[in-house]
Amino acid sequence: MTTVLHASPYQFVDTPSIQRLVLRALRYLRSGYAVHLRGPAGTGKTTLAIHLANLLARPIVVVFGDDEVKSSDLVGTQSGFTRKKVVDNFIHSVIKVEDELQQAWVDARLTLACKEGLTLVYDEFNRSRPEGNNVLLSVLEEKLLVLPPHRHRQEYIRVHPEFRAIFTSNPEEYCGVHAAQNALLDRMITINVPEPDVFTQTEILMRKTAISQADAATIVQLVGAFRDQTQAEKTSGLRSALMLATICCDHHIRVAPNNEDFQELCQDVLLSRSSLMMDDGMQVLQTLFAQLEFYDESRYQPESVNTLQQFADNFTNCSTRNVNPSETYSVSSVFYSLNSINNQANEFEIDLETLEVEETKQVENTVKSNELKSLEPQIAIDRHIINYLQETEGARLLEIEQDLELSRIELIAALKTLLREKKVIQHDRIYKLVEPKLVEPSID
Numbered sequence: 001m002t003t004v005l006h007a008s009p010y011q012f013v014d015t016p017s018i019q020r021l022v023l024r025a026l027r028y029l030r031s032g033y034a035v036h037l038r039g040p041a042g043t044g045k046t047t048l049a050i051h052l053a054n055l056l057a058r059p060i061v062v063v064f065g066d067d068e069v070k071s072s073d074l075v076g077t078q079s080g081f082t083r084k085k086v087v088d089n090f091i092h093s094v095i096k097v098e099d100e101l102q103q104a105w106v107d108a109r110l111t112l113a114c115k116e117g118l119t120l121v122y123d124e125f126n127r128s129r130p131e132g133n134n135v136l137l138s139v140l141e142e143k144l145l146v147l148p149p150h151r152h153r154q155e156y157i158r159v160h161p162e163f164r165a166i167f168t169s170n171p172e173e174y175c176g177v178h179a180a181q182n183a184l185l186d187r188m189i190t191i192n193v194p195e196p197d198v199f200t201q202t203e204i205l206m207r208k209t210a211i212s213q214a215d216a217a218t219i220v221q222l223v224g225a226f227r228d229q230t231q232a233e234k235t236s237g238l239r240s241a242l243m244l245a246t247i248c249c250d251h252h253i254r255v256a257p258n259n260e261d262f263q264e265l266c267q268d269v270l271l272s273r274s275s276l277m278m279d280d281g282m283q284v285l286q287t288l289f290a291q292l293e294f295y296d297e298s299r300y301q302p303e304s305v306n307t308l309q310q311f312a313d314n315f316t317n318c319s320t321r322n323v324n325p326s327e328t329y330s331v332s333s334v335f336y337s338l339n340s341i342n343n344q345a346n347e348f349e350i351d352l353e354t355l356e357v358e359e360t361k362q363v364e365n366t367v368k369s370n371e372l373k374s375l376e377p378q379i380a381i382d383r384h385i386i387n388y389l390q391e392t393e394g395a396r397l398l399e400i401e402q403d404l405e406l407s408r409i410e411l412i413a414a415l416k417t418l419l420r421e422k423k424v425i426q427h428d429r430i431y432k433l434v435e436p437k438l439v440e441p442s443i444d
């Protein structure tokens with residue numbers, strides 16, 4: 001029996017960087033091509049594959065790559081027998097007995113998907129031996145599924161036009177992974193799935209556990225810093241971060257450097273994942289505990305989450321309106337501020353370039369330059385945007401930004417206000433005036 005799945009999008013985290021991946025993959029799938037998501041373990045390939053399949057709105061069949069997978073596991077096999085016995089006694093003195101034994105054929109997942117137009121997710125397909133996957137060659141190119149010869153059954157099945165295939169794989173240097181056939185790779189479009197960015201990882205932790213934003217960010221940064229220093233490139237830090245977050249939440253372990261429980265948990269989860277000797281890994285971890293400024297305990301009390309969020313909001317406002325030069329921005333808090341901006345970008349459905357801050361200096365420069373720049377009063381910017389939208393009858397964020405020569409941050413802040421005041425609406429990424437003739441910019 002083949003089980004068909006229906007995915008639940010409930011826990012999927014969709015940040016701008018993931019949206020971009022999704023958009024690319026969907027384009028290829030909609031044009032009929034198979035998509036191959038390739039990347040280190042734990043970067044979210046399987047989750048993304050299921051999400052994509054879900055967006056295609058067809059039932060899903062999932063196959064997991066394995067050294068033992070044979071062609072018959074994909075297409076089907078003869079399973080058991082059916083027996084037919086006819087006893088003919090029409091003429092009472094004659095008995096004719098016909099006994100027929102037939103092998104019964106059972107479709108496997110690929111056959112079912114090809115016949116019914118389902119979406120096939122083949123997870124870690126290169127863990128199967130290359131010859132086991134040969135049957136896919138004609139499916140992807142000629143759109144024909146070839147079945148083993150049989151007297152009572154078609155040998156070729158024309159692939160349903162709605163059939164789609166999504167593959168995932170780990171790099172070849174991974175243990176238990178075979179080199180995929182070039183012919184198969186040539187029939188699909190390969191997207192490299194990188195380690196999710198810090199913002200995405202933080203969001204995933206918050207969605208999948210009950211952890212606070214500040215603690216999630218702390219864990220993600222700690223894991224990231226540990227991986228950087230131990231050069232653990234083969235796996236993503238996401239799974240370790242998820243483990244830390246889940247256990248901290250389940251057992252009320254405070255995410256703080258001087259908390260012994262937290263320290264031991266980090267050792268247990270992280271040390272075995274590093275290629276360093278135990279003692280060296282331990283030393284790296286201890287240095288990180290001591291060094292990382294975001295471990296300031298007072299900031300990570302539960303009530304400080306709001307403060308941090310407020311700070312992020314303030315930073316966004318400061319950077320567009322009046323900057324308070326006396327504020328000191330630490331790396332971690334600015335990280336949050338930038339994430340907050342990113343968050344807004346998400347709300348506005350725009351493509352923000354990834355905002356990365358490596359050093360406090362860089363951020364201080366931004367703050368200082370904003371501080372020095374005499375900012376146009378907000379009201380003038382709002383009016384400017386309203387006049388522009390009146391003339392153009394609607395425009396995209398990039399167009400407004402370029403035509404009015406506003407910075408992205410200024411523009412987002414202004415649009416946010418106009419949307420909140422219901423003067424502007426946004427549909428399909430186009431910003432329009434709610435009532436083009438009536439709206440007047442506020443003058444208070």
Ligand SMILES: Nc1ncnc2c1ncn2[C@@H]1O[C@H](COP(=O)(O)OP(=O)(O)OP(=O)(O)O)[C@@H](O)[C@H]1O
Nearest residue numbers: 011012013040041042043044045046047048204238
């Ligand atoms: N966008 C996302 N939304 C929610 N959870 C996610 C997302 N991406 C990844 N995850 C979570 O991260 C973990 C790792 O993801 P996943 O198993 O998809 O990675 P993978 O790249 O397929 O790993 P592997 O190569 O080891 O199979 C899972 O617990 C998954 O639920």
